[in-house]
Amino acid sequence: MRLIEIAHARAGDKGNIVTLSVIAYRRADFGLIAQQVTAERVAEHFGEILDGPVLRYEVPQLSALNFVLRRKREYSVTRSLMLDAHGKCLSSALLAMELDEWSDAAR
């Protein structure tokens, strides 16, 4: 199952920082998302463009996670040579992440 089936996301940017929210459509799925969409997995997912670890914040009453990614200097908004210099398309890239079905640990 891909993350897009149970969550939505929005990307934001400030300089070489990209922020990504991940929000469960249904509260019942938040546990699964919180268990599997870890800072480490997100770092691995975007490895090619990152500089340093990913930070994760939880806002459980809104069924939301918030990730803070630091891009390599050549990918920062004003220096980037990429078509999407801001990284606005990264939210959809995150939603392509494959998840396992419920595991006992998340129940």
Added chain:
Amino acid sequence: MKSVRIGCGAGYSGDRIDAAVELAKKGSLQYLVFECLAERTIALAQKVRLADPNAGFDPLLEERMEAVLPICAANRTRIITNMGAANPLAAAMRTREIARRLGLRGLRIAAITGDDVLAAMRAGQVAIESLDGEMPDPGAWVSANAYLGVGPLVEALEGGADIVITGRVADPALFLAAMIHEFWWRLDDWDALGQGTVIGHLLECAGQLTGGYFADPGYKDVPGLAHLGFPIAEVSEDGSALFGKVEGSGGVLNRATCTEQLLYEIQDPAAYFTPDVVADFSQVTMEEAGPDRVRVRGGRGRVRPETLKVSVGYRDGFIGEGQISYAGPNALRRAELARDVLAQRLGGTGISELRFDFIGVNSIHGSQLSGPAPEPYEVRLRAVGRASSQRAASSISREVEALYTNGPAGGGGCTGSTREVIAIHSVLIPREAVTCHVHYEEC
């Protein structure tokens, strides 16, 4: 309990004016806010001001004011905006001219200055703490603007201003100032200011709260996206807010749109730094109160920082770009050949970084996320690079165009551009280093 209705009519400089007019007409607003300054906008405006001392404000100010001023004057809706950009005084004078031309009388227009700290920083009068490592060379600086807080905006509203025009202020402050003025919140009531900052943050991108930057067909459907309506907050004296959008407009406003916007561009939700308060969004709750209606509560705050953030805009070289398409059998291999030819021809021309994308194959997320693609019917090669001189940067578009007669078979649809890069470096300065003034124009 006393309440106030605040709408947001622009989330960036080029935003839709028709939606702002609809909001002004149908929103029953006491305040209409236009947030028009992205991180780099003011640096670009400063370059314009250097060429013409009467310019440097928002390029759409005239069109926007002409469209909304008669409605706002008739409805007694006050306008707050950062459309002053690099020249709030000139923006206020131009607004006065527009009001007169439209036959409006008795309007008080306030211009707020003090955010421009370039001269003081250049003169070495300010203690600077860099947030982004080594400072760029002062000779390359084109602008330095501090993010102001609510102080001068509240002063202007208390001074009777119908229209308040600023340069750089923290975006939520444009909204928070109205709440402080209406409800007499104390400037050290951190929880009230924190909740007011939540409200301002939710409104500040306009259509991003009401279904813009949201639709994903089959997953998140948005009705009537083409005529997306702008948001309104009805704020109560205790800080709770009922969000809605213009009656009959397109779009959607629900927990999902509000949650996406609450976290938009936020790092630690428990510590959102502004000049007025360190806001805590981590306990915010949202309750759907009907179709397109969401009640938001629970923002908190802590004591404001002792420093103000300053964005320093500086000249950072040039970027040149060219594109050309190949189609039909073997399109990708011809595009790859064109890339190799360009890499050879552009070697040794003063280009410091060069990047190639195959549009339709790997141009957005590189190889890791794009994965292997079957051979596409058409491929657009994009060559882009950085150089310290305009001349070197422009060699990229020239060489891409030369592929017509000097490259692989069947190249078509060339485009090219060269632009100067204005980059942003963030620093902190002591709050005391900034002095604000409120100027008034009457018509």
